[in-house]
Amino acid sequence: MIHNQHNIKDYILLDVREPKEVEAGYIPTAKNVPLTQFTYAWSLSDKDFEDQYGFKKPNKDKRLITYCLKGIRSTSAVEYLSKLGYTNLDNYIGSYADYVEKTKGE
Numbered sequence: 001m002i003h004n005q006h007n008i009k010d011y012i013l014l015d016v017r018e019p020k021e022v023e024a025g026y027i028p029t030a031k032n033v034p035l036t037q038f039t040y041a042w043s044l045s046d047k048d049f050e051d052q053y054g055f056k057k058p059n060k061d062k063r064l065i066t067y068c069l070k071g072i073r074s075t076s077a078v079e080y081l082s083k084l085g086y087t088n089l090d091n092y093i094g095s096y097a098d099y100v101e102k103t104k105g106e
Contacts, residue, residue, distance in 0.1 A: 002061055010063060011063035014066045014087065015030040015032045015067060035077050042057075063088040067096055067099075069096050070094070073094045
């Protein structure tokens with residue numbers, strides 16, 4: 001479970017929601033690359049990617065865990081990244097809605 005994080009250096013938690021959605025709340029340590037920007041984002045050079053999104057463009061073997069609001073866009077993100085050659089992909093199926101539900105009252 002994402003909430004009980006092990007070592008956040010072992011993976012990148014990738015929030016594929018739009019910036020306005022992220023402003024309303026996000027899972028701590030998540031990096032935001034909106035699904036609507038994927039074609040653009042993943043075509044950038046490593047330097048331009050980091051300048052644009054604030055973190056290093058992941059290597060193709062880096063573990064990436066995607067999430068959105070309910071798991072639909074994050075599923076598309078995994079499919080897209082897989083086609084680009086990323087090999088260590090997971091989708092947080094319940095996504096942000098699940099995270100909020102499980103962390104209520106904390």
